Amino acid sequence: DSGVTQTPKHLITATGQRVTLRCSPRSGDLSVYWYQQSLDQGLQFLIQYYNGEERAKGNILERFSAQQFPDLHSELNLSSLELGDSALYFCASSSGRGRNQPQHFGDGTRLSIL
Amino acid sequence: QQQVKQSPQSLIVQKGGIPIINCAYENTAFDYFPWYQQFPGKGPALLIAIRPDVSEKKEGRFTISFNKSAKQFSLHIMDSQPGDSATYFCAASSAGGTSYGKLTFGQGTILTVHP
Numbered sequence: 001d002s003g004v005t006q007t008p009k010h011l012i013t014a015t016g017q018r019v020t021l022r023c024s025p026r027s028g029d030l031s032v033y034w035y036q037q038s039l040d041q042g043l044q045f046l047i048q049y050y051n052g053e054e055r056a057k058g059n060i061l062e063r064f065s066a067q068q069f070p071d072l073h074s075e076l077n078l079s080s081l082e083l084g085d086s087a088l089y090f091c092a093s094s095s096g097r098g099r100n101q102p103q104h105f106g107d108g109t110r111l112s113i114l
Numbered sequence: 115q116q117q118v119k120q121s122p123q124s125l126i127v128q129k130g131g132i133p134i135i136n137c138a139y140e141n142t143a144f145d146y147f148p149w150y151q152q153f154p155g156k157g158p159a160l161l162i163a164i165r166p167d168v169s170e171k172k173e174g175r176f177t178i179s180f181n182k183s184a185k186q187f188s189l190h191i192m193d194s195q196p197g198d199s200a201t202y203f204c205a206a207s208s209a210g211g212t213s214y215g216k217l218t219f220g221q222g223t224i225l226t227v228h229p
Contacts, residue, residue, distance in 0.1 A: 002157065002159065004157075006157075031215075033216065033217070035217075042219055042220075042221050042222060043158070043203065043217075043219040043222075044219075045216040045217060045218070048215075048216055056216050058216060090157050090158070092157075092217075094215065099145075099146075099209035099215070100145065100146035100165075100207055100208075100209045100215050101215065102148065102160050102163065103148075103160070103215070103217060104160065105150075105157035105158045105159065106157050107155070107156050107157045108157050
């Protein structure tokens with residue numbers, strides 16, 4: 001058990017809809033990272049937050065947004081969903097203190113768009 | 115320049131064999147190279163990581179070899195067991211600039227260890 005909790009485990013919805021994925025980092029970790037895993041693109045970095053502030057952005061679509069709350073949990077919001085958004089979405093956390101701290105992953109949310 | 119290339123895509127070995135997975139990178143700013151293991155239905159789990167100031171790191175049955183001049187690194191699994199059957203990902207990150215440690219992953223290697 002990595003200590004990173006993601007909910008829900010599975011999400012099935014339709015095109016055009018909006019969903020929210022939730023992540024609780026390991027106790028004491030200040031940094032949260034979001035990654036997308038798909039068969040064709042592999043594991044891709046989306047966005048990082050550190051102690052409530054956005055720190056780095058990857059290939060995240062404009063339809064996607066995220067935030068980190070004062071209690072350090074994070075949410076990834078996906079809107080105007082398209083079939084191609086079907087993927088596994090992972091959250092990872094690290095202490096955020098010091099260089100290149102290990103990132104620990106949750107078990108992901110599997111998003112299926114019908 | 116941000117890519118990490120991983121090979122092979124899949125690998126089958128017998129129990130006790132030594133599977134080797136290779137990765138190559140272009141970005142010389144990368145300064146942290148972790149390996150992750152992923153089982154079906156689970157998230158990637160950190161196995162072992164290396165920084166470019168050492169050429170080899172061993173943890174249990176897992177060894178990373180690192181060649182800075184060739185910009186390559188590899189994972190060796192000694193005395194492989196059927197329980198090691200999983201997908202393995204190499205990754206790289208840089209603490210500098212605007213990277214803040216975001217991981218760039220290889221495409222993954224599906225390892226099967228036969229009893």
